[in-house]
Amino acid sequence: MTPHANTHPGAIGRWRTLPSAGRRAAVSLIVMLLAWELIAHSPRLFGFEVPYLGVLPAPSAVIGEWVMLLGDAHYWGSWYLSFTRVFAGFISALLLGVPLGLWFAISPTMRNLFFPVFEMLRPVPPIAWVPAAIIFWPTQELSIISVIFLGAFYTITLNTYNGGRRVDLAIIQSARSMGASRSNIFRRIVLPGTLPSIVAGAAIGMGITWEVVVAAELISGGNGGGGGGLGLFMWDAYLAGNHEQILVGMLSIGLAGYFSSGLLRRFGGLLTPWLSRN
Numbered sequence: 001m002t003p004h005a006n007t008h009p010g011a012i013g014r015w016r017t018l019p020s021a022g023r024r025a026a027v028s029l030i031v032m033l034l035a036w037e038l039i040a041h042s043p044r045l046f047g048f049e050v051p052y053l054g055v056l057p058a059p060s061a062v063i064g065e066w067v068m069l070l071g072d073a074h075y076w077g078s079w080y081l082s083f084t085r086v087f088a089g090f091i092s093a094l095l096l097g098v099p100l101g102l103w104f105a106i107s108p109t110m111r112n113l114f115f116p117v118f119e120m121l122r123p124v125p126p127i128a129w130v131p132a133a134i135i136f137w138p139t140q141e142l143s144i145i146s147v148i149f150l151g152a153f154y155t156i157t158l159n160t161y162n163g164g165r166r167v168d169l170a171i172i173q174s175a176r177s178m179g180a181s182r183s184n185i186f187r188r189i190v191l192p193g194t195l196p197s198i199v200a201g202a203a204i205g206m207g208i209t210w211e212v213v214v215a216a217e218l219i220s221g222g223n224g225g226g227g228g229g230l231g232l233f234m235w236d237a238y239l240a241g242n243h244e245q246i247l248v249g250m251l252s253i254g255l256a257g258y259f260s261s262g263l264l265r266r267f268g269g270l271l272t273p274w275l276s277r278n
Contacts, residue, residue, distance in 0.1 A: 056243070057244050066251070078228070082230045085229065086148060086260075088145045090148070092153075093156050093205060096157075097152070097153045098160050101157040101160025104161040106190065144213070150212075152202075157201075159197045163193070200268075203265050206261045214229075217231030
């Protein structure tokens with residue numbers, strides 16, 4: 001190598017430095033966008049319209065609409081409202097679901113008394129609680145947050161419970177035989193053994209909250225001022241016949257859920273370094 005050789009990698013070099021999972025994700029995204037663009041232009045390119053999918057606006061039109069919305073305060077206000085609702089509902093579910101799941105796992109009395117009720121209520125979809133939430137809570141904002149809370153609560157609680165039940169009893173009995181107290185067993189054995197399940201439940205629950213917030217905002221009507229969240233943003237786009245904005249709202253929710261769950265998994269990896277893979 002000469003002293004002045006260029007050591008900066010080009011586009012091919014940067015592509016090769018990406019993890020294999022990142023390359024696969026990029027390829028799948030590019031293929032999907034190209035197929036979508038071809039389907040959207042199928043009447044002009046092929047002389048016929050692809051059933052159902054052919055009525056979708058092309059991704060180039062959606063991206064153009066999205067770029068225009070980046071300077072729209074109403075769009076970012078919708079983002080802000082949905083994000084704050086998701087954050088409030090998810091944190092509430094985490095703070096209540098993790099202790100309850102651990103309590104179910106370590107206490108036979110608690111499990112026998114209350115777990116059947118939990119299992120009976122768990123199959124009820126969060127959206128089914130919207131009418132009751134609107135009646136029960138004094139404000140629409142609280143009703144939306146309560147429905148979001150239910151969306152994450154059952155998943156977090158059940159994953160925590162299952163993780164606690166899978167902790168090896170032989171380890172617990174060995175610790176007891178060596179004089180470990182119940183608090184030490186919980187802090188040093190039960191809680192670390194349950195953490196992977198808590199992280200998995202939290203990541204799944206975060207995805208569910210972004211699904212629920214849209215329906216809750218659509219049904220309850222938002223807060224009526226400054227934008228009603230991404231759910232009402234999409235509904236207003238539908239009423240206006242703006243299909244591009246509908247897809248912008250859908251993609252916004254997808255990105256929000258993807259990155260929120262990814263951040264939770266990354267944080268969970270820091271909490272459980274013994275599970276990291278090379």
